[in-house]
Structures are given as structure tokens and as C-alpha cells.
Amino acid sequence: MEEVMSLICHGVKLVKELESSLPEKPPESLPTSLDEISNTFGDANERLKTLLEIRNSETALNQTKPVIVSRANQMLMQIEPGLMQEYWLRCGESTSFQGTEAMIQTQLIAVDGGGGRTLTASEGSGASGSSTPRQRRRKGEEERTVLVAALRTGNTDMPPDDNHTWRKYGQKEILGSRFPRAYYRCTHQKLYNCPAKKQVQRLDDDPFTFQVTYRGSHTCHIYSTAPTVSAATSIAPISSTTVTSHSLDYAIVNMADAMFGSGVGANMDFIFPFNDPSQHHQCFPRLDDSERHK
DNA sequence: TCCATTTGACCAGT
DNA sequence: ACTGGTCAAATGGA
Numbered sequence: 001m002e003e004v005m006s007l008i009c010h011g012v013k014l015v016k017e018l019e020s021s022l023p024e025k026p027p028e029s030l031p032t033s034l035d036e037i038s039n040t041f042g043d044a045n046e047r048l049k050t051l052l053e054i055r056n057s058e059t060a061l062n063q064t065k066p067v068i069v070s071r072a073n074q075m076l077m078q079i080e081p082g083l084m085q086e087y088w089l090r091c092g093e094s095t096s097f098q099g100t101e102a103m104i105q106t107q108l109i110a111v112d113g114g115g116g117r118t119l120t121a122s123e124g125s126g127a128s129g130s131s132t133p134r135q136r137r138r139k140g141e142e143e144r145t146v147l148v149a150a151l152r153t154g155n156t157d158m159p160p161d162d163n164h165t166w167r168k169y170g171q172k173e174i175l176g177s178r179f180p181r182a183y184y185r186c187t188h189q190k191l192y193n194c195p196a197k198k199q200v201q202r203l204d205d206d207p208f209t210f211q212v213t214y215r216g217s218h219t220c221h222i223y224s225t226a227p228t229v230s231a232a233t234s235i236a237p238i239s240s241t242t243v244t245s246h247s248l249d250y251a252i253v254n255m256a257d258a259m260f261g262s263g264v265g266a267n268m269d270f271i272f273p274f275n276d277p278s279q280h281h282q283c284f285p286r287l288d289d290s291e292r293h294k
Numbered sequence: 295t296c297c298a299t300t301t302g303a304c305c306a307g308t
Numbered sequence: 309a310c311t312g313g314t315c316a317a318a319t320g321g322a
Contacts, residue, residue: 168299170314172313172314183312
């Protein structure tokens with residue numbers, strides 16, 4: 001891990017050097033510098049992915065509860081203590097910071113098949129005489145569980161904004177849990193038949209961490225092309241296999257954006273796979289009330 | 295009036 | 309029988 005840290009640190013240093021020398025730097029020398037930065041971060045990224053894969057497989061084998069540590073934060077603090085502090089200061093209390101904090105997910109802790117099923121119209125007739133059958137969880141339905149840090153400011157009861165609009169449709173006391181579980185569905189469920197849902201629950205042993213389980217994917221489209229990095233940096237990547245490493249990617253790009261301006265992160269596409277269509281959110285971003293459909 | 299949230303009840307799965 | 313997921317009526321805010 002130290003190796004990865006030093007690589008990231010080196011990459012950050014290179015970016016800083018490039019930034020400071022940018023005005024007088026001849027354009028011909030830019031590709032070399034960018035290549036060097038690209039290789040450094042790319043190497044760190046690859047090593048980090050390998051490490052995290054090993055770690056995740058160990059977790060799965062041990063069947064132990066994941067340690068709730070904002071690992072990316074800790075790592076970055078280790079790299080350069082002042083860096084994170086400056087990053088936070090630059091971000092202040094802004095939404096982007098909260099989103100980033102939210103995105104610093106620590107582990108992909110579960111992908112299971114679920115136990116329920118979806119009733120068909122014919123078999124759902126028993127639901128208290130209701131004309132519409134109750135939708136139950138699909139067996140084998142895609143499910144991604146991530147841990148996100150609670151907001152330290154504002155309403156800490158709310159899960160961090162993930163740039164989607166969710167409507168709460170239920171809350172349950174869960175046996176053995178100190179905190180209730182909240183159930184959300186996509187606001188556009190009816191309008192666009194969007195099946196995306198999420199469950200949010202505080203962890204018993206760490207009330208400042210939410211366990212967020214996403215089910216279904218958004219079908220309410222807006223992006224006809226790839227979203228910009230500024231969008232990507234404020235939207236948590238949703239993938240059953242790449243959540244952890246990409247979160248770190250986003251965190252690092254966010255830091256770069258905050259440290260060096262929004263352009264830097266955008267220029268880091270070559271390092272982090274924002275161009276991967278599977279990473280694109282397809283749901284509408286939050287709309288102002290005035291813009292919301294009536 | 296519309297929309298989001300709350301909350302008790304219902305129901306499928308185990 | 310118990311638990312978790314969902315529904316839907318009631319309520320409140322804009």
C-alpha cells in the first residue's frame with residue numbers, strides 16, 4: 001500500500017509541478033509531462049485495484065463485518081496530510097464536498113440475490129383485494145451495497161446526496177439494528193417507469209456511516225452523450241464490481257479539481273475510466289422545483 | 295393543488 | 309410466526 005501511496009503522491013507532485021511551470025512551458029514538452037503523470041496515476045490505479053480486489057476477496061472469505069473506515073480518506077491523509085485539509089478547505093461546506101465524502105466508499109460489502117420475487121398480475125390477486133399487485137423483490141436482482149460517510153454538517157440524518165432524486169416510501173425498524181432502515185425509490189418511477197431503489201441504514205457501530213443498498217438501475221435517461229467530469233465527480237459510480245476502486249478514482253480526481261481547478265480533473269480522463277459507458281448515470285439529475293415535471 | 299414524508303397495515307418469504 | 313419490503317392513507321409544506 002505504501003507503494004501506491006508514494007505513486008499517488010508522486011503523481012500529485014508532478015501535477016503541481018506542471019501547473020506551476022505551465023505558463024512558460026513549451027507545448028512540445030507537454031505530452032512528455034502528461035505521459036509521465038498518466039503513467040504514474042495509471043500505475044497507482046492498477047496497483048490499488050489489485051490490492052482492493054485481494055482485500056475484498058479476503059473479506060468475503062472471512063465472512064466478517066467490514067471495518068468501517070473511510071479508507072480513502074485515511075490513505076490520502078497518510079500521503080499528504082496537508083493535501084486533504086486543503087482540499088476540504090477549498091471545498092468548504094459545498095455540496096461537492098459532501099458528495100465526495102459520500103463517494104469515498106470503503107468497501108463493496110455485498111452483492112446478493114435477494115429472496116423475494118415479483119408477483120405477476122395473475123398471482124398477485126391476494127394482496128388485500130388491491131387491483132395492483134404488490135411488487136416484491138426479484139430473485140437475483142442486481143444489488144449493490146456501499147458504505148457512505150454521513151454528512152458532518154447540516155442534516156446528518158440524511159444520507160449524502162448522490163445526485164439522484166429519491167422518494168422515501170417506507171421506514172422499518174430492523175431486528176437487531178439500533179437504527180431504522182429507510183426505503184427510497186426513484187422520483188421518476190412513475191413517469192419513466194424507473195425501477196431504481198435504495199435502502200439506507202445507519203450502522204450500529206458507526207452512526208456516522210450509512211449502509212446504502214441500491215437495487216435496480218435507472219431507466220430515466222438524460223445523457224445522450226457521456227456526462228462531463230464535473231457531473232461524474234458529483235455522482236457516485238454504480239457498479240457491482242468497480243465501486244470501490246472507482247470511488248477512489250473519483251476522490252482523487254475531486255481532489256485534483258479542488259486543488260488545481262476543475263480542468264485538471266477533466267484532464268484526468270485518461271487515467272480514470274470515465275469514458276466507460278457502464279459508469280454513466282442515466283437518471284435525471286436533481287431538478288429545481290420550478291423545473292420539476294408537473 | 296401538488297408533491298414528499300410519515301406511518302400503520304398488508305403480505306410474501308423463510 | 310416472524311421479518312422485511314411495500315402499499316397507501318393521512319399529513320404537512322410550498
